[in-house]
């Protein structure tokens with residue numbers, strides 16, 4: 362029982378990172394039906410950018426007091442901004458001109474973008490793992506025999522809060538409605554007066570910024586990163602998005618937490634080497650019974 | 665000066681020429697109909713006017729301004745509303761959200777609310793379905809929503825692409841009454857219809873499109889009486 366609760370907490374914090382990344386996959390897929398393979402690398406880039414910002418601020422270890430808030434805020438917001446811009450640039454340079462091309466063209470381009478980002482990061486920081494400073498004091502709380510670390514709570518809270526902000530934005534704001542309209546029918550959206558280029562760029566901005574936030578969190582959480590980090594994490598996060606129902610924001614969140622939980626539980630109770638097998642088996646099973654994912658809607662897209 | 669002036673329009677889908685020479689005008693306050701067989705290029709003409717398609721050549725002027733290569737989102741702001749072929753309502757949004765999106769170019773909240781009220785008065789069915797997702801509504805209800813949504817931008821010119829397609833005879837009557845009503849309130853209308861007889865009955869003038877070019881044009885009454893048009897589009901007798 363103790364082990365189970367312990368893995369529940371581990372799984373949820375791991376899942377929080379997947380969830381943040383999954384939001385970007387699901388938003389981009391929702392609006393232009395593209396599996397943005399470069400998204401996992403934008404997440405790694407988030408860790409790299411955070412590291413660069415911390416280095417600029419001269420932070421190499423634990424920060425405490427009010428400075429902690431400043432440092433964390435600057436690093437997170439900086440990484441979000443830089444990743445957001447990276448996403449916008451990728452869309453503008455690589456994907457936009459392929460919007461009316463056969464589906465395979467942007468897909469291959471996305472894989473190419475992924476390689477480019479990975480190689481740039483390898484060039485920047487080398488091929489080996491890079492240590493990430495422990496910025497946050499990390500007291501742990503013993504609840505019975507279960508240990509909860511402060512950074513675990515941080516990951517879960519950040520993921521949930523960002524998702525709620527995003528959900529509110531998409532549901533109620535003018536631009537959020539424009540995003541949904543563009544996702545559902547681009548021609549009709551334009552007939553409403555919506556500039557779909559701006560709307561799609563905004564989607565990349567937000568999705569990539571969330572990956573940037575995940576990048577910072579993952580640096581703090583794991584204490585290290587490397588240029589290839591986004592490959593596996595990206596694949597899991599994409600799986601999370603599909604599991605939850607691609608295109609669906611709450612679904613990406615749910616999928617992310619579920620994948621994190623499944624991974625933690627498998628590692629504990631079955632064995633580390635089985636975690637990918639179980640994750641993808643669950644995906645296949647869910648898709649057999651619910652092809653549109655757990656929360657995916659099956660209304661027709663086009664009339 | 666005509667409100668809408670289309671001159672020598674040519675439009676292609678890749679190597680397929682959909683419009684080889686289309687010229688037409690619509691004056692302020694008029695209802696003009698564009699009729700023609702399947703594949704004649706009616707929808708292409710409207711899509712080119714509202715900027716969804718770039719013409720290969722030709723010009724489109726609206727209220728004196730050249731809008732030939734203007735982006736569709738700007739053309740709505742210029743005053744052209746378009747209820748497209750196949751309705752194209754946002755399926756996963758409610759009736760309310762669809763109507764609000766129709767007013768995307770406008771800011772004044774109270775005026776928008778008043779216009780939604782007006783649309784709901786024209787189409788009482790939409791009031792009953794107000795919180796329902798548009799994709800779950802019947803074809804006729806979606807058609808009403810598409811027309812109502814196009815009205816929400818307060819267009820000076822309304823483009824209607826086959827608003828009566830697939831509707832029951834009773835609903836077709838309703839739609840034509842609504843078209844008359846919208847026109848009576850001062851909106852200029854360019855109407856595409858398969859239902860040529862009814863279209864010519866509400867319109868003052870008409871154009872007949874044949875494989876990408878205007879083959880006949882004239883006063884609605886003259887077209888209705890014309891032998892050629894009768895034979896090809898009005899199903900012969902009566």
Ligand SMILES: Nc1ncnc2c1ncn2[C@@H]1O[C@H](COP(=O)(O)OP(=O)(O)OP(=O)(O)O)[C@@H](O)[C@H]1O
Nearest residue numbers: 677680681682700701702703704705706707708709
């Ligand atoms: N997306 C497209 N790609 C290629 N050809 C197209 C496309 N859309 C239309 N066409 C062709 O252009 C021509 C004109 O089509 P359009 O849809 O404008 O006709 P229409 O008069 O509206 O017909 P209908 O009464 O069936 O709606 C047709 O020959 C059609 O096959």
Ligand SMILES: [Mg+2]
Nearest residue numbers: 706707708749
């Ligand atoms: Mg048509």
